[in-house]
Amino acid sequence: MSDTVISHVTSEPRPVRAALIGFAVLAMALLVGAPLITVFAEALTDGLPVALESLSHPEAVDAIRLTLIVAAVSVPLNAIFGIAAAWTITKFQFKGKALLLTLIDIPFSVSPVVAGLCIVLTFGANSAFGGWLVANGFPVVFALPGIILASMFVTFPFVAREIIPVMIEQGRSEEEAALTLGASGWRVFFTVTLPNIRWALLYGVLLCNARAMGEFGAVAVVSGKIRGLTATMPISIEMLYNEYQSVAAFSMAAVLALLALVTLALKTLLEWRYASQLAANRRH
Amino acid sequence: MQIDIDEISKLFGATAALHPVSLALPSGALVALLGPSGSGKTTLLRILGGLEFPDTGRVLFDGQDATGLTVQERRAGFVFQSYALFRHMTVFENIAYGLRARGRQRPAEAEITRRVTRLLELIQLPDIGKRYPTQLSGGQRQRVALARALAIEPRMLLLDEPFGALDAKVRKELRQGLRDIHDTTGLTTVFVTHDQDEAMELADLVVVMSMGRIEQIGRPQDIRARPASDFVRSFISA
Numbered sequence: 001m002s003d004t005v006i007s008h009v010t011s012e013p014r015p016v017r018a019a020l021i022g023f024a025v026l027a028m029a030l031l032v033g034a035p036l037i038t039v040f041a042e043a044l045t046d047g048l049p050v051a052l053e054s055l056s057h058p059e060a061v062d063a064i065r066l067t068l069i070v071a072a073v074s075v076p077l078n079a080i081f082g083i084a085a086a087w088t089i090t091k092f093q094f095k096g097k098a099l100l101l102t103l104i105d106i107p108f109s110v111s112p113v114v115a116g117l118c119i120v121l122t123f124g125a126n127s128a129f130g131g132w133l134v135a136n137g138f139p140v141v142f143a144l145p146g147i148i149l150a151s152m153f154v155t156f157p158f159v160a161r162e163i164i165p166v167m168i169e170q171g172r173s174e175e176e177a178a179l180t181l182g183a184s185g186w187r188v189f190f191t192v193t194l195p196n197i198r199w200a201l202l203y204g205v206l207l208c209n210a211r212a213m214g215e216f217g218a219v220a221v222v223s224g225k226i227r228g229l230t231a232t233m234p235i236s237i238e239m240l241y242n243e244y245q246s247v248a249a250f251s252m253a254a255v256l257a258l259l260a261l262v263t264l265a266l267k268t269l270l271e272w273r274y275a276s277q278l279a280a281n282r283r284h
Numbered sequence: 285m286q287i288d289i290d291e292i293s294k295l296f297g298a299t300a301a302l303h304p305v306s307l308a309l310p311s312g313a314l315v316a317l318l319g320p321s322g323s324g325k326t327t328l329l330r331i332l333g334g335l336e337f338p339d340t341g342r343v344l345f346d347g348q349d350a351t352g353l354t355v356q357e358r359r360a361g362f363v364f365q366s367y368a369l370f371r372h373m374t375v376f377e378n379i380a381y382g383l384r385a386r387g388r389q390r391p392a393e394a395e396i397t398r399r400v401t402r403l404l405e406l407i408q409l410p411d412i413g414k415r416y417p418t419q420l421s422g423g424q425r426q427r428v429a430l431a432r433a434l435a436i437e438p439r440m441l442l443l444d445e446p447f448g449a450l451d452a453k454v455r456k457e458l459r460q461g462l463r464d465i466h467d468t469t470g471l472t473t474v475f476v477t478h479d480q481d482e483a484m485e486l487a488d489l490v491v492v493m494s495m496g497r498i499e500q501i502g503r504p505q506d507i508r509a510r511p512a513s514d515f516v517r518s519f520i521s522a
Contacts, residue, residue, distance in 0.1 A: 173368035176335055179355045180362040181382035181436055191381075195372045 039257055042250035054248035055255065062228045063236040064255065069144070070219075070232060071212045074152040078212075079205050082159025087193075090167035091175075101164075107156050115153045116221025119146055142224035147232065150218035155208045162204030163197050170196055199274070203267065210263045214256060285346050285439045285472050286311045287332065292341035294327055301327040302496045304341060309489070311346075314466045315474045316483035319493035320519070325476045326444055328493075332474065333442050334358040345439065361433030361471070363443040367425045369417040375428050376400055376413035382436035403431040406465065423454040430465060441466070443475040447482060459486050480520045484508065492516050 011017070043051045054060060085104055089097060107115065123130045123140035133140055140146045174196065178188040194201075216234040223230035231239065233256050240249035289307040293300065302324045309315050317325035330336040332343065334355035342351045350358065370378050379400045383391055391399070404410050407427040417425060426446060433441060446462065447455045463486060466473045477483050483490045484504040492499040492507065492515075500512040511517040 173364045173366065174370055176355075177362065177364055177368040177432075178370070178381065178385070180333055180335070180358075180360060181385055181432070182356045182359070183381070183385040184356070187385055192370055195370075 036257060039250055039253045042246060043254040046247055050247055051251040051254070054245075054251045057248070059228045059231070059236065060248070060252060063231050063233050063252065066144075066147070066231070067213050067233040067256075070147055070151050071209055073148050074155060074212050075205060075209045078152055078155055078208050079159050079201065081156065082163060082204060082208075083197075083201070085160045086163040086167050086197075089164060091172060104157050104160050107154050112150075112154050112215065112217030113221055116150050116218035119149055119153070119218070119222050123149075141222055142226065142230060144230070146222035147219050147230060150222045151212045151215050154215050154218050155211045158208035158211065159201065159204035162200045162207070166197050166200040199270075202270065206263050206267050210260050213259055286344075287440065287472055287474075288342075288344035288347070289328070289332075290342040290344060292328070292331060292338040292343065294324075294331065294336065294338050300496050302331075302338070305496075305498050306341075307491060307498065307501065309472060309474065311472055312470050313472055313488045314463070314486065315472075315489045315491060316487035317474060317476045317491050317493060318478070318480060318483040318519075319499075320478055322495070323493040324496040325491075325493050329442050329444055329474060329476050332358075332440070333360040333362045335362075359436060359439045361430075361436060361438030361441045363426070363429045363433050363441070363446050365445045366449055367417075367429040369425060369429060369432070371417050373416075374413065375404075375409075375415050375417070375420070378417070378428060379403055379432045379435050381432065399435065400431075403435055406434070406468070407431045407461070421454075422450045423458055426450065426458060427461065430462070434465070434469065438471065441469070441471045441473040443473070445477060446475055447477070447479070455482075462486065484520070492519065494519070 012020070055064075085100070089100060120141050121127060123133060123146060125131055125134045125139075125141070130141065138145070140149065174192050175188050178192045179185075183191065214234060215232075216238070219232055220235060220238075223232065223235060225231055225235055225239065227236070227239070233252055237249050237252050237256070240246075240252065287307075287309040289305060289309075291304040291306055292302060293304045294302040305324075305328070317328060319325045327336060331338050334353060334357070338351070342349055344350060369375075370381065373381070380396050383396050383399065400413065401410070404413060407430060409424060409427060412420065412424065412428075417428070420428065426449075430443075430446075443462075447458060450458065459482065462473075462475070475487075484507075487504060489501065490504055490507055491501050494515050500507055500516050502510075507516065507520060511520060
């Protein structure tokens with residue numbers, strides 16, 4: 001009796017349900033599926049050999065290498081900064097905590113182009129500091145450091161935002177217990193804190209990585225788009241596309257999309273493989 | 285070990301968690317800090333363990349000033365309110381944690397195994413070493429937390445609401461368990477509770493606290509017979 005009442009309250013009539021599900025599927029297919037398929041189809045219009053040929057072009061190789069370097073530097077640094085920020089916010093009481101939380105979120109709300117401009121204005125040859133850097137043989141803007149800075153700015157919140165809720169939920173008592181058992185601060189961090197946040201950290205790192213490789217706006221401003229030197233994969237995709245080299249552009253876009261898909265697959269695999277541990281962590 | 289608390293006070297922001305309090309705990313005693321929430325009992329316990337530091341006053345262990353000792357140097361076996369077992373480690377690794385944390389003085393692996401096995405026998409759960417904390421009942425978790433605290437061969441045992449998270453039946457059983465472990469080890473033991481039955485039944489010495497002050501210190505029967513204030517009278521008859 002009560003079952004039927006509940007089902008009446010909570011579930012829509014069959015046609016409405018079908019329509020909603022259908023709409024969701026259609027929207028996903030249109031917004032995500034179709035473009036993705038188009039990218040791969042366009043890349044392969046002249047066949048796989050031509051697509052691979054375009055990717056082995058020296059400038060394409062340079063772009064892929066640059067993107068991987070940027071991700072390899074900015075992701076670990078952001079992981080460390082993210083952990084430090086999350087630790088500070090969750091384990092200590094201090095004035096300005098809310099301000100710090102807001103600052104962490106700024107990259108989410110500021111347009112990447114604005115972020116890029118800020119870096120150009122601060123470190124560019126026209127500023128005092130930037131001029132000094134260039135004079136001393138360490139140019140930031142239109143060079144690798146600027147691209148890394150821009151990528152780090154844009155991806156800064158990912159790790160911290162994943163970890164903070166987990167750390168808040170888990171509290172401090174396990175760390176305190178480890179301290180009373182004689183463990184040093186570092187030992188507590190590596191044997192208690194880090195294992196407890198490892199899944200959130202991994203998610204954050206994967207998302208951060210995907211975004212670092214794909215960032216366009218901020219990098220476009222600071223890089224100067226110098227072919228073979230400061231053109232990352234997204235930048236060279238745009239340049240190739242503007243030059244009507246659509247096979248080359250879409251081939252590289254396909255590689256970038258594949259990297260993102262691998263990231264997603266990895267995340268799903270981990271979730272599936274460690275589902276029981278994740279559940280156990282939450283239950284405790 | 286004899287513990288002396290000499291004029292300890294502690295402020296949290298503008299509120300006084302502890303007004304200057306003084307207390308002498310004889311070596312080997314089983315002491316209850318009894319009081320309602322907000323009475324300062326947990327703060328006092330955490331100060332003894334080195335997890336908080338007092339604003340004024342001194343803590344003395346066997347007559348030696350221990351106020352400045354770090355939490356690691358205190359060697360206090362601490363049992364937390366919700367036990368704070370390391371959720372990603374087995375029961376064995378939980379108990380072995382303090383031994384492995386010793387750095388250069390870390391015992392050999394065979395010695396660690398021997399000691400953990402002996403502690404599991406002491407808490408009468410010899411077969412649970414391979415399990416994870418989530419696979420244990422509340423009572424089992426409490427005993428594992430006790431074994432983990434005892435593994436470091438502590439100088440004293442400090443317990444924060446050790447029975448708070450348990451249902452009434454298990455609570456009664458484990459009271460005797462704590463009494464037995466105290467009698468076996470002979471450690472000066474301090475536990476925090478808001479349950480006057482628990483304090484009166486288990487402790488040799490009961491310290492009644494309220495609003496950051498000590499209302500009365502005495503043996504259970506003396507406190508029952510001669511409550512020192514209206515607060516104590518109403519609290520123990522509740």
